[in-house]
Amino acid sequence: MSDKKPLLSFNDVHVEVEGKEVVRGVTLTINAGETHAIMGPNGSGKSSLSQALMGHPSYAITRGEAFLKGESILDMDPDERSRAGLFLAFQYPLAIPGVTVANFMRSALQSHRGKDADMSDFRKLFKAEMNALGIDHVFATRYLNEGFSGGEKKRIEILQMAMLQPSVAILDETDSGLDIDALKTVAEGINRFHNDNNGILLVTHYQRLLNYVKPDYVHVMKAGHLVKSGGPELALELEDRGYDWVVGEEENQKVEV
């Protein structure tokens, strides 16, 4: 226990959006080397929690605390959280017309490394990661997410993660919109990224991604609460039985990991 290194931990986090509380006291710690999955039905607050942790201005954390590598992130802007090592793969990545993937990626990496940092390795790195994820090089010069299919967008999200090498990656429904081959490549990408020094939080409605990316812990979210936690077997059970049998008796419980 004592040699575990907490990377992302949050405690009793409440999130409000449009004046409505959609996350109602969630507690979790992700240690270095761990993969967690939060599963739950649509509308249970998974994306709201993810957006709030990344610092989206519309998703306010109204109560609780959150730490990245021991530092409180609540007063940090999204870009500071990113540079501190947090990453969110969006459920719905946005299109930025006129901005090429390469140019954007370069700016993002530059901002992580610092304004004056050497970027001479960028092209090589970028190409290597595109190859690994089976992304055609033409995407480098296409405008970010503009006209991309659902699956292409998700791959580009994983590409960004691979390039930025965050300490903690929250992956929000990264499996949705992927056919089986794409799912496998994306899962490989996640597994290649994962090591003893980083942590992953998979946010998903379905367990199919979990066939390829093995979580150490699975948590069930319902109506803004984590209502049950367990090992990977919990995901399979959810797959079999749906979410209804998980009832709210454990509501508000602190999840031990």
Next chain:
Amino acid sequence: MTDAVQRQKDDLSQLNNDYATRYGFHDPVDYFHKGARGISHEVVEMISKMKNEPRWMAEIRHHALDVFNSKPTPRWGNTKLLNEIVYENIYYFMKPIEQQGKSWDDVPEYIRRTFDKLGIPEAEKNFLGGVSAQYESEVVYHSMREDLTKKGVVFLDMDAGLREYPEIIKKYFGTVIPTDDNKFAALNTAVWSGGSFIYVPPGVDVAVPLQAYFRINAENMGQFERTLIIADKGARVHYIEGCTAPVYSTDSLHSAVVELIALEDSYIRYTTIQNWARNIYNLVTKRATAHKNATVEWVDGNLGSRLTMKYPCIQLVGEGARGEILSVAFAGQDQHQDAGAKVIHAAPNTSSRITSKSISKDNGRASYRGLAKIHKNATNSKISVECDALLIGEDARSDTYPTMEIDNDQVRVEHEARVSKVAEEQLFYLTSRGLTEDDARLLIVNGFMEPFTKELPLEYAVELNRLIELEMEGSIG
């Protein structure tokens, strides 16, 4: 974007200076001739005398002055700002030096330094076929590559053009934009000085761009350059124009007239990047005539100035002629960019495309004012108009005034207008990748401009991105 562009962009962003230090400086010049303020027939006569012009040109000037005096100030655009112009306060003619330079060494040190700072000699070495550098009223430096001269390409300043090719100028001057077209065209015709005269002989392709740079240095200076470009049958030419001025507390006036004539099967592209200081009134008339199967393209970028009113126009008078106008405007604090485009289809099977992009920031205002006209005889013609406005901040303003006059029903007309804001969601997406909010906004704006930027030669694309960055930082003026 290639690495080369990015590298240059990086280099440029190291410069860490703003408009005031980069363009806003002014030189203490010992003018060869500095006239008096105000305009009169005496001033007009003096200009004509100093230039040793033929009498017919002097007469055109005097007549134009009468037209200017009799024409009311336009009652559209920004009438409030237009009415603030004090014509008596302006210097209409300043001759910086007695003799034009053929090499940069011939140009006085202080003027050469100005153009050095603006990067003109560097660009000349690297990728231009010819350069003309105008300082106040006259061109102080001029050069053209020898191979182009040998092919019969004429690229002169307008004064020299009139001396050396009076017949051509007499034939075409004022035929595209008549003296009485509008008040500012009349003013230009009365006091014009400098500008470019280009003639490309039949079938000659000027593969490298020709460039002119216009610099206003003195306070209350009026710059009235006059440009005439003629592409003869099957000829091709790309002309680039750049403009800057220092920052003064009182206003200056820039009122150019540009006439393009694209004869059968020819091609003219005219690229402008204007980046005026914020006290400049920029009131310019630009118009082209495209003959049978000819193509004219205006690529027109407007930054800076207090008020810009400019609507590049293409008259498609020959069957199969094509026109394209790509215009961007950036209106920052206290600026009004009233820009737009006009296409007039007066022959069958003609086609045109207008793409207008504007950005308004702070309390800046960008207007699109357009005319698309199809005459009765212009059967089978096509017009497409696309206007895109981006607003940054709550006080920014954008308006669209499109006019369509369609007198033939066998035509295709498309019009699209969009206004968007830099969306919170886009900003969040980009900042969540580590970009600061300013960088994210700049990236979005540069992306918005991309359809324009990618039409520019590399060096200008880099420069434009840099200028937009300065505008976004609000460090200009």
